[in-house]
Amino acid sequence: MDELIKQIKNPVLSLQNLSVSYNKAKTAVTNVSVGIKRNKVTAIMGPSGCGKSTLLRAINRMHDLYPNIDVSGEIFLNGKNISEMSDILLRRKIGMVFQRPNPFPTMSIYDNVIAGYKLNGIRLKKSEKDEIVEKALNDVVLWNEVKDSLTKKGTFLSGGQQQRLCIARAIAFLPDVILLDEPTSALDPIATKKVEELLIELKEKYTIILVTHNMSQAASISDYSMFMYLGELIEYGKTKTMFINPVDKRTEEYLTGKFS
Amino acid sequence: MLKLINNIENKKIDSRILGDKIFAGIVFLFAGITISPIIFIIYELIVKGYKQINLAFFTEIAPDTYEAMVALNNGKVIPGGILNGITGTLTMVSLAAIMAIPLGILIGIFLYENASKRYSSVVRDITDILQGVPSIVLGLISYFWIVKNITNGFSALAGSTALAIMMLPLIIRSTEETLKMIPETIKEAALALGVPYHKIILRVLIPTGFSGLLTGVLLAISRIIGETAPLMLTALGSMKVSFDIEKPISAVPLLIWEFYNDPNMVDLIWASSLFLMILVLTLNLVSKYILEKRG
Numbered sequence: 358m359d360e361l362i363k364q365i366k367n368p369v370l371s372l373q374n375l376s377v378s379y380n381k382a383k384t385a386v387t388n389v390s391v392g393i394k395r396n397k398v399t400a401i402m403g404p405s406g407c408g409k410s411t412l413l414r415a416i417n418r419m420h421d422l423y424p425n426i427d428v429s430g431e432i433f434l435n436g437k438n439i440s441e442m443s444d445i446l447l448r449r450k451i452g453m454v455f456q457r458p459n460p461f462p463t464m465s466i467y468d469n470v471i472a473g474y475k476l477n478g479i480r481l482k483k484s485e486k487d488e489i490v491e492k493a494l495n496d497v498v499l500w501n502e503v504k505d506s507l508t509k510k511g512t513f514l515s516g517g518q519q520q521r522l523c524i525a526r527a528i529a530f531l532p533d534v535i536l537l538d539e540p541t542s543a544l545d546p547i548a549t550k551k552v553e554e555l556l557i558e559l560k561e562k563y564t565i566i567l568v569t570h571n572m573s574q575a576a577s578i579s580d581y582s583m584f585m586y587l588g589e590l591i592e593y594g595k596t597k598t599m600f601i602n603p604v605d606k607r608t609e610e611y612l613t614g615k616f617s
Numbered sequence: 618m619l620k621l622i623n624n625i626e627n628k629k630i631d632s633r634i635l636g637d638k639i640f641a642g643i644v645f646l647f648a649g650i651t652i653s654p655i656i657f658i659i660y661e662l663i664v665k666g667y668k669q670i671n672l673a674f675f676t677e678i679a680p681d682t683y684e685a686m687v688a689l690n691n692g693k694v695i696p697g698g699i700l701n702g703i704t705g706t707l708t709m710v711s712l713a714a715i716m717a718i719p720l721g722i723l724i725g726i727f728l729y730e731n732a733s734k735r736y737s738s739v740v741r742d743i744t745d746i747l748q749g750v751p752s753i754v755l756g757l758i759s760y761f762w763i764v765k766n767i768t769n770g771f772s773a774l775a776g777s778t779a780l781a782i783m784m785l786p787l788i789i790r791s792t793e794e795t796l797k798m799i800p801e802t803i804k805e806a807a808l809a810l811g812v813p814y815h816k817i818i819l820r821v822l823i824p825t826g827f828s829g830l831l832t833g834v835l836l837a838i839s840r841i842i843g844e845t846a847p848l849m850l851t852a853l854g855s856m857k858v859s860f861d862i863e864k865p866i867s868a869v870p871l872l873i874w875e876f877y878n879d880p881n882m883v884d885l886i887w888a889s890s891l892f893l894m895i896l897v898l899t900l901n902l903v904s905k906y907i908l909e910k911r912g
Binding site for chain 1: 808
């Protein structure tokens, strides 16, 4: 497993012996060590319940919120141990997009995009805000659709637009890494397509980690892939290599649809 | 064979349709029985109380028994109104709200945040018990705390304290229930943006659940606005318009009780009751409207 870290030079994130357990009994993630390549899309695949989301949520320490979840091992962001950073600062550097679109229902589209600044009490000039909003919405290819209705509530948009708004909210804060937890599982095929195209564009600027149970999604947009099974990291490597020539038998069975 | 099956099925369906109709009839009947009291109450109040409702009813204080007697003997409407009761109710309810709302919402947030801790289930149980305490007992308690020790006499403050204790459990539980209804994902969205915890509560959860919190407060107010027993022991009543919280004060339900004890004031009982009923009904309808609009 150590090779998995070494093969990525200068990783933006590196996970070392990461384990997560629920209620001190059920282990959801077992001893995962891996490095994440900068400005690439890394997909985490695997059947339901294999620990993909649990692993992802360890990266921005979302588990801290739940006292029944224990996380052991270490995670380094740009060489700094995240357990030594304040969780608030960490989460500003690592954006997250969730399974279901979750814009703040009381806020307008505009306010949703700058929610990160607003809720953290960072004061900006009107012109700075306008710039951030326009840039973020342009980045997620939503600007033309919503530029005339910025004052409407975020929940006014369609599901796919809401999810892109949530991505805009995450990138408006200029994070180093964006975590996406099955971002298209609640969307229709057209909205899914748009989000996928968007992710390919976004990797120019950001490191993206994408949890997905959709193999074709992983194949089409990711550069690197992890395959997890029963909490363990079975295989990690370039997506092309893994899909064409999987090393582990379980990976092969999963990719060929023997189980899901 | 097929014909036989068809016959059986037809019979079955006929009896089912009949059963359906009988059941629907019973449901309608009981629904009617349930709503009829409120209709009769409002009808009775309007018929008996409408003639006293005029401008003076809202702008003048309660008449004394002599004025009322003279008016009755001359076949006129009773002069005066219930202004001292209205201002007293407003004063005491506002004061009670100022005491109960912040405390109730804070405790509600505490229960929501620490839902599974043992300490909070104790708090929750106590809240439920508090809700069951007879209001006259709360009046007595407030009498001993405030009337005897703080204001050294009957006072609006004592009345408000009793009312505030009555409001607390309602606000606590409605706050907790409202916050529980907010999807966890909204909270996580804020958390993932690095928002500190107190700001998530103040700037995300409370605004998102605002209509629910408001509804809880309105229902709590409508629940206490007609309370009489605790006020008899604390606010006592007063014949003048007063905003002094250290002095005795009137309230609409207290006035109704006073009118009831005076044979010359019968008409004012009904008018005041109608006014109180409309107030409570409005509060209830407004809170229902707010809740529906949110949904």
